Amino acid sequence: MELKLQIIKEIKDKGYITISDFMKIAMSTYKDSYYRRKNPFESKGDFITSPEISQMFGELIGIWIYNQWALLGKPSNLNLVELGPGSGVLMRDILKVILRTDMAESFFIFMVDINHELVLKQKENLHFFNKIRWIESISDVPNSISIFIANEFFDALPISQYIKEKLEWKEVILRATEHNDDIIFARLSLHDIQNEHFKYEYKNARDGAIIEESRESLDTIRILAQHSNKYDSISLIIDYGYDVIPKLRKHTQYFPTLQAIKQHNYTPLLTHIGNTDLSAHVDFYALKKTAIASGASSFGAITQREFLQNLGINLRLQKLVDTNSNLQTILKNQYNRLMSKSQMGELFKVISISRKGTTPFLFDQL
DSSP, X not given: OOHHHHHHHHHHHHSOEEXXXXXXXXXXXXXXXXXXXXXXXXXXXXXOXXXXXXXXXXXXXXXXXXXXXXXXXXXXXXXXXXXXXXTSHHHHHHHHHHTTSTTTTSEEEEEEOOOHHHHHHHHHHTTTOOOEEEESXXXXXXXXXXXXXXXXXGGGSOOEEEEEETTEEEEEXXXXXXXXXXXXXXXXXXXXXXXXXXXXXXXXXXXXXXXXXXXXXXXXXXXXXXXXXXXXXXXXXXXXXXXXXXXXXXGGGOOOOOEEEETTEEEOTTSSTTSSEXXXXXXXXXXXXXXXXXXXXXXXXXXXXXXXXXXXXXXXXXXXXXXXXXXXXXXXXXXXXXXXXTTTTTTEEEEEEEETTOOOTTGGGO
């Protein structure tokens, strides 16, 4: 069934669906959902990620992983786990680094992905390494010490949206038109407890203010935190978003970030359902707060610019330029895209989650 018709059917059955429900259907629930069937990294794909921009990104993550492995005591049975590994380019560039070290025989890779087309691409890019297993859920990661990498993973998880109207908070939902042939936005009143909670947390919000929450993101963080507590695991999370304490949020910081992108251009949310990438800015403060509430420690957020700079991206760029002088302009453009304040350098943030008492590599220097 066409996804739009499936959504209308669910609305008809339930009376309405939430933005979170809509995102799940559009992105992952059915075989025709975006991440079940589409390769967003193909030649005319919908977006591009840091590993696709430059090899420097993955190589530096590889350096971080090696140093973190060393800090963990160089375990011989490490799980190296990537959440939402895209085309496999990030892991390919990571392996370029760590396979040249004494870590080479000490880890097994787990790739968490639901997109069979992307899995084929990952296998193509990682054909030179055979200690890899593909899984569809983070819950399938073995119960042993692990390093989790999540680059542009959390931004794609479903969110709920809430709007303040006449001093009351309401949830943004989707209903069908009278003849059930189209989908429209609507509002749903909240229970008193949730409404009062939002009023307390978001004191500076004015009428028209919008907040977004991702329960699925917080559930994932709880799993990562539990893994950290039990097995001394470490998570590295890189994504675009914000790190703002709710009570200190300025009235100018209440705006929707949910967006639909098709072939690198923004498109209306309810157009081309299942054929556009849906994503929203990550609330890093909520992730950190959840990790701490789950008994783990969290570090950051710091900007991608600061993180890569501390890992030595300037030295890596210079070495690449020295050995590939004909590519100097291309390499510097790639560097600027990763590091510039007007591009990815400031908008993208980095946090790490670890067992309480364990400080991840680099974060003790920041």
